[in-house]
Every structure is written in structure tokens, then in C-alpha cells.
Amino acid sequence: MYFVFELDFNSSKTYVADLMKAHAKRIGIDADVIQDGQKIILAIDRDEKDLESFLLGLEEVLPASLFLGKSKHYFSEEKPQQSHYADENLPLNIAPCPTCQKEMFDVSSRRYYYPFTSCNACGSQHPFVTHYPYKRENSLMKFFAPCEACLNEVKENAFRLDYPLISCIDCGVPLRMMDKESEHTANDKGTYRQLFEVSARAVAAGETVLMKTAHGFRKLFKPQEGKIPPNSILLMADANTLNNHLMMVQQEFNALLSIERPLLRVATKSEELKALYGSSVLVKYPDDGMSMLFAKELLACGLDYAAYIECDAKEEADFLVDFDLPVGAQKDTKLFINQDTKLFVSGERIVYPVTVPNPKRVLGIAYGLAAAKAGDVTIIDNFDHFESVETAEIRILEGEVFESGHSNEVRFPQWKASMLSVLAEHGKLGEKAVGAHFDGQLYFLYYNGKEVINAVPPIPFESDNLWEKIGTLREGSDRLVVNYKKRFPETWERLNNLEGDIDIFKVTAITLGLKDESLEGISAEALSFLGKGGLQIDTRVKDNRFDNYAFLTSIMSYQLGDVENNFMCYSIYESFGDYIGEIIPQLIEKVDTRTVVLSGETFANQSLYGRIQRTLGQYKPLMNQKFPIGKENAVHGALYL
Structure with a gap:
């Protein structure tokens, strides 16, 4: 039994599963x-x-x-039998596991305040790997010889058996801290802890610390009203005070503290955070050894949180914390949560590297990622992790700066690869489907079982001569332009002098006067609206195609009517949801399928997602679950073109 x-x-x-196996081995128990x-x-x-x-x-x-x-x-009565087990042997990039965290905070441990503490089943492994196969000689740790205690561990410690990146304070990576006058090196327990104490005290005192982490350089600072960069991230130091400062559902709380440590946009709750960030903020819980140790000392200074921006080594700061290894940082992963639904919006960490089927044995390239053969498997990871790749065909995303010199090179659009990624993940390749790809521009798509067709392409948006296009849109539009110029002269002037390739959402954010002039800014503003039911934003659909200029005209008209920004932003997403909910059923009727695919970062918005569930819920739309719904799914979809 x-x-x-x-x-x-x-x-x-x-x-x-690996942690469970290691625990069983440590206990000495026979467990499958x-x-x-x-x-x-x-x-x-x-x-x-x-x-x-x-x-x-x-x-x-x-x-x-x-x-x-x-x-x-x-x-x-019978032991469960395993039909398949994929031992991927790929480097992880997650937070330290509970066992490794205990070591970092145990003064008797060789890893007390050692920020690179990890084991076979946790930690920041990926940034230290240079190429495949994943072993010590193909990592930055090859420059450090393990001490005798670490050599014993790889033979005896169940959590670190044959662990390629094993190290400790005695044989691992030293840190150094510099200001304009001096430099200090951390190479033992006392100096490691002192470095993080000084860093936290500096931030608490209003100074800045440029800290190199496994995820690249982060400029840490104490957020002050009116002095916060729009791309900053709130680093929460204490799990016990999260609900004091942030308004989260249980799923968001659990996700923030998960070992994967995703990036989340959540509503603010405390008056101090509302004064600093407004209605919502991008939040991170300490996600590697450097940020965990810094957060521990930040609490000792009486602070529940700090903030940081991702930057490079040239960023100016009062202090620099550095180490002499050129880590390869992955792009952080944003997570979207709606009730029990969790979607990776964008990014690489958590998701990649991963092994995938490669039926046609091709090489896919998109956003610096490659789906490439490494031995007997195909791995999706940063392109520079593959020393050499042999392939019969290279498929490269349109706009990607990549010169292969290969005789068989194919360029592909984002929308096509995104739809194929979703279909492949859900086992729907070869079956007819319709879909929408929404990432700045909205495409309606049809998959005939062999290829993806752009059924309703978007009307290109051109931001130059904007007022002329709005003024001639329909009868009375010229009066709108005159009235808007009188009421909002600064915004009118800004829009009159737009240059370059600017998307409709940036122009919308400028029109509304948002600090974050992007789709992210509009989404954040929409999150602050707590009511139900929005305004109808004009889309002036012609031949089923969205009219950008009618859309802007409608927003400007509501502005002249003193409609609040958060209500307007919420309404924008609801209106798009209604539009998509109108077009998709028309396509379904024409091509006789009930398979609906949605892709693109824009769907990661509460009001749009909720509206889509109401208008298309009967079809149970398919979206990526294991890959990002946004740009980074293209490298996966490229394999199925």
C-alpha cells in the first residue's frame, strides 16, 4: 500500500519536484x-x-x-507509473528556495550574507551561464575553484549533488562597494553583512545606490513625491506589511511572494503610496540574493520599501555595489492576474530557457531569443547562449537586426507567429481558427489549418499633420480642433509638433496628459477606476477596420466635456472589448469554427479582459499559458510557420 x-x-x-527528491534523499526515505x-x-x-x-x-x-x-x-495498492519525465537540465533564474534562504541568514553557515547562494533547484543560475551544455566549465563560475567544503557538498548534500555553480564565501564571488572617495571589499561574513547594512542606510538617508545584481544593474533609492522616474519599480521589503500598502487579491499576494517573483501592477492602498505613485504601481518582492539581503537591512532601518530603476553601469549614484563578473541579465517578466487566470505578459525570466518540440528542425530568431538545437533538444534562450547552430532554415522576426548570411532566410510578422504559438501550445495546429492580435495595433486573423491570414488589417496610424486629419474627419470636426486649441493650448501644441513613428496609444496618453506616455500609462490609469460601465469611445468602423482618428476625436470631445481621465481610460478598453466582441463572431460565422485565439500585451488589462470574457466567453478563447502573450512568444511561434 x-x-x-x-x-x-x-x-x-x-x-x-527536484526539491521533493532532494528532501527525500536527505531524510533517507525511499520516495518516488x-x-x-x-x-x-x-x-x-x-x-x-x-x-x-x-x-x-x-x-x-x-x-x-x-x-x-x-x-x-x-x-x-499500486505505485503510480511515470509515462514521461523531461529532465531539462536548464539553468534556472528564480529566487533562492527556503533551504538556501536559511543558509543566507544563519550566522554559522558558510553562506551567511552570501548573495549567490543557490542549489540545483533554485537561484540565479542563468545569468552565470555562458553557453550550453549547462555545466561549470561553460559558466562564469569556471573562474572560481570550489573550496574543500563545497567539493564535499557536491558529493554529499542532497540539494547540491553535482551542482555546477556551487560556491560559498570562502571560494565564491567577492563584492565591492565604492563611493567618490573610497572602495571597500566584502570577502568574509562580517564585511558581506556590512556592505548591505551601509547600502540600506544610504538609501534610508535619501542617497542612491547603484547595485549590480544577477538581474543587471539597479539604481536603488527612497521614493520621494514628485521625484520618481516613470519606469521605477517599487521593491517591497516586508511581506507582513504588503496589505498595509497595496490593495491585492489573494492570487496577487501569492504570486508576488512566489519563488518565481514576477513583476505585478497592483493598486495602491496606503495614503503614502498613493501620494507617491497614484492609483497603481509596478511592484516586485526581493527576487535574488542581492535584493533579499538589501531588503533585510532596509527593514532594520525602519523602511517597508524602496524603489529602483533598471539601468546600466554608467548610471550616476552616490554608491556603487559591484562584482567582477559580466552577468547576462534576462528581461523581467510581468504577470497579469484576473481571478484564477494568470498570464505572462512580457519578459524572459521564469519562462525561458525552455525546451520545445521542433518538428521542422528550423532556427527561430526574435527579440534576441533563439529557438535552436542544442544536442538532441531544441531550447529557447538568449541567442548568445548557442555557440554554433546548424539549420536548414532560419526564420527571423520582421525588424529584428540580425544578419545570418544563411541561404534560406525567411522573415515573418509578429501577429502570425503569436497566433501559431497559441495554437501549438493548445494542440490546435491544423484546425481552423480565428483570432485577434492586439499589441499597439489590432489585427483580426484567420488560420485555415495551414497558414495565418491577416483578415482585417489595421489602418496605419500616422501622427504627423494630426490636426488636419482630425479636422477633416467629418462635419463639425474643424470646430473641435478650434475648441480644443483654446481649452488645451499646451497639449494642442505638443500634438501639432509630433515627429517620427509614434503609435496611437502614446498619442492618446499625451492627449490625456498622463505622466507615463504609453499604453502602460493608460492601463495604469484605467486600473484606478472603481465603477462599472464605461463611455462608448467612437471607433467609426469602416469595412470592419478601426479608425484611429475617430478614436482620438472621441477622446478629445469627452475631454472638452470634463470627463475624468481614469473613467476615459477604462472606457477605452471597454470600447475595444466591444469592438473585438463584434468582429470575432462575424469571422466565426464566415469560416465555420469555434476556435478563437487572442494574443498581444494589450489584452493584459482588467477592463478589456473582463469585457472580452463577457463578449466572447462562450468560445473560451485560447491564450498562451506557458509563454508570454506578448512579443516574446514570437520565437516559439516561428517554429510552426
Whole structure:
């Protein structure tokens, strides 16, 4: 008779299963851990004498995870059999696991305040890997010889058996801190801790610290009203005060503290954060050893949070914390949550690297990512992680700066690859489907089972001579231009002098006077509207195509009527939801399918997503679950063109 414990785990990543295996090995218990499909299954002989201590210890070993779902346990006469297990052996880029965190804060440990603490199943491994296959000689750690204690660990420590990146204070990466007058090196327990103490005190005192982390350079500072860059991220230091400052549902709280540590936009709650950031803010919980140790000392200074911007080494600051390794930082991953739905919006961390099928054995390139053969598998990762790749065909995203010199090079558009990525993930290739791709521009698409067709292309938006285009739109539009110039002369002048390729959402944000002049700024403003039901923004659909200028004219008319910005931004997304909800059923009727695909970052908005669920919910639209819904899914979709 076997005790069986099942966990829903919607990912091919194996770090949770690996932690369970390591814990069983450390306890000395005979346990089978199976990861199959979307489940992790643990099976142990019910007569195992250490079963109770194993289960109690498991609570301390396992982290919270975005991918974990419901669990159940039962007894079975037969041991569960594993049909498939993909041991990917890919470098991770997640937070330290609970066991490694304990080491960092245990003064008796060789890793006390050592920010590069990690094990086989956690930590910032990816930034230190130079190329595949993943082993120490192909990483930056090849420059550091493991000490005797670490050499023993790779043989005896269940969590670090044969771990390629093993290190500690005695044999690992030293830190240094510099200001304009002096430089200090951290190379033992006392100096490591002192470095983070000084960093936190400097930020608490209003100074800035440029800190190199596994995720690149971050300029840390204490946020002050009126002095916060629009691209800054709030770094929360204390889990116990999250609900004091932020208005979050339980799913957002759990996601923020998960071992994957995604980036979330959430509503502000405390008056101090509202004064600093307005109605919403991009939030991060400490996601690597550097930020965790800094946050610990920040709390000692009496601060619940700091802020940072992602930058390069040339950014000016009062202090610099650095180390002599050129880490390869991944783009942070934004997460969107709507009730039980979690969608990766954009980014690389958490999602990549990953192994994928490659039926046609081609090479895909998009946004610096490559879907390339590495040995017997195809891996999606940063292109520079592949030393050489042999392929019969290269598929490159339109606009990507990449000169292959290959005789068989094909360029592809984003919308086509995005739709194919969703279809491939859900096993719908070869079946007819319709869809919408919305990422700055809105495309309506048809997949005939072989290729993706741009069924309703967007009307190109040109921001030059904007007032002339608005003034001649329809009868009476010229009066709108005159009235708008009188009421909003500064905005009128700004829009009159637009140059270059500027998208409709940036122009909309400028029109509304938002600080963040982007789609992100409009989305953030929409989040602050707490009412129900929006205005109808004019889309003036002609031949099923969205009219950018009618859209702007409608917004300007509402502005002249003193409509609040947050209500307007909310209404923008609701109106798009109605428009999409009108066109998609028309396409469905024409091509006889009920498969609907949605892709593009713009769908990661509460009001738009909610409206889509109401207008198209009966079709159960498909979206990427394991890949970003935005740009970074293109490299995956390229394999199926």
C-alpha cells in the first residue's frame, strides 16, 4: 500500500519536484517523485517509518510557486507509473528556495550574507551561464575553484549533488562597494553583512545606490513625491506589511511572494503610496540574493520599501555595489492576474530557457531569443547562449537586426507567429481558427489549418499633420480642433509638433496628459477606476477596420466635456472589448469554427479582459499559458510557420 500525494503543477519546470527528491534523499526515505503532464506525484510506502517526519519537513522545503494548484492525497495498492519525465537540465533564474534562504541568514553557515547562494533547484543560475551544455566549465563560475567544503557538498548534500555553480564565501564571488572617495571589499561574513547594512542606510538617508545584481544593474533609492522616474519599480521589503500598502487579491499576494517573483501592477492602498505613485504601481518582492539581503537591512532601518530603476553601469549614484563578473541579465517578466487566470505578459525570466518540440528542425530568431538545437533538444534562450547552430532554415522576426548570411532566410510578422504559438501550445495546429492580435495595433486573423491570414488589417496610424486629419474627419470636426486649441493650448501644441513613428496609444496618453506616455500609462490609469460601465469611445468602423482618428476625436470631445481621465481610460478598453466582441463572431460565422485565439500585451488589462470574457466567453478563447502573450512568444511561434 502506497501513500500518494498529488500536486497540480502547470509547467514543465522541474524545480519543485527536484526539491521533493532532494528532501527525500536527505531524510533517507525511499520516495518516488513523478512529474507527468501538469501534475507532480509523490509515492511512498505507507509503512515507511520516516513518512511523518518527511511530510512535516516538506512544508519547510517547498516554496510557493505560480504553477502550483490544488493538491490531494490518497492510498493506492499500486505505485503510480511515470509515462514521461523531461529532465531539462536548464539553468534556472528564480529566487533562492527556503533551504538556501536559511543558509543566507544563519550566522554559522558558510553562506551567511552570501548573495549567490543557490542549489540545483533554485537561484540565479542563468545569468552565470555562458553557453550550453549547462555545466561549470561553460559558466562564469569556471573562474572560481570550489573550496574543500563545497567539493564535499557536491558529493554529499542532497540539494547540491553535482551542482555546477556551487560556491560559498570562502571560494565564491567577492563584492565591492565604492563611493567618490573610497572602495571597500566584502570577502568574509562580517564585511558581506556590512556592505548591505551601509547600502540600506544610504538609501534610508535619501542617497542612491547603484547595485549590480544577477538581474543587471539597479539604481536603488527612497521614493520621494514628485521625484520618481516613470519606469521605477517599487521593491517591497516586508511581506507582513504588503496589505498595509497595496490593495491585492489573494492570487496577487501569492504570486508576488512566489519563488518565481514576477513583476505585478497592483493598486495602491496606503495614503503614502498613493501620494507617491497614484492609483497603481509596478511592484516586485526581493527576487535574488542581492535584493533579499538589501531588503533585510532596509527593514532594520525602519523602511517597508524602496524603489529602483533598471539601468546600466554608467548610471550616476552616490554608491556603487559591484562584482567582477559580466552577468547576462534576462528581461523581467510581468504577470497579469484576473481571478484564477494568470498570464505572462512580457519578459524572459521564469519562462525561458525552455525546451520545445521542433518538428521542422528550423532556427527561430526574435527579440534576441533563439529557438535552436542544442544536442538532441531544441531550447529557447538568449541567442548568445548557442555557440554554433546548424539549420536548414532560419526564420527571423520582421525588424529584428540580425544578419545570418544563411541561404534560406525567411522573415515573418509578429501577429502570425503569436497566433501559431497559441495554437501549438493548445494542440490546435491544423484546425481552423480565428483570432485577434492586439499589441499597439489590432489585427483580426484567420488560420485555415495551414497558414495565418491577416483578415482585417489595421489602418496605419500616422501622427504627423494630426490636426488636419482630425479636422477633416467629418462635419463639425474643424470646430473641435478650434475648441480644443483654446481649452488645451499646451497639449494642442505638443500634438501639432509630433515627429517620427509614434503609435496611437502614446498619442492618446499625451492627449490625456498622463505622466507615463504609453499604453502602460493608460492601463495604469484605467486600473484606478472603481465603477462599472464605461463611455462608448467612437471607433467609426469602416469595412470592419478601426479608425484611429475617430478614436482620438472621441477622446478629445469627452475631454472638452470634463470627463475624468481614469473613467476615459477604462472606457477605452471597454470600447475595444466591444469592438473585438463584434468582429470575432462575424469571422466565426464566415469560416465555420469555434476556435478563437487572442494574443498581444494589450489584452493584459482588467477592463478589456473582463469585457472580452463577457463578449466572447462562450468560445473560451485560447491564450498562451506557458509563454508570454506578448512579443516574446514570437520565437516559439516561428517554429510552426
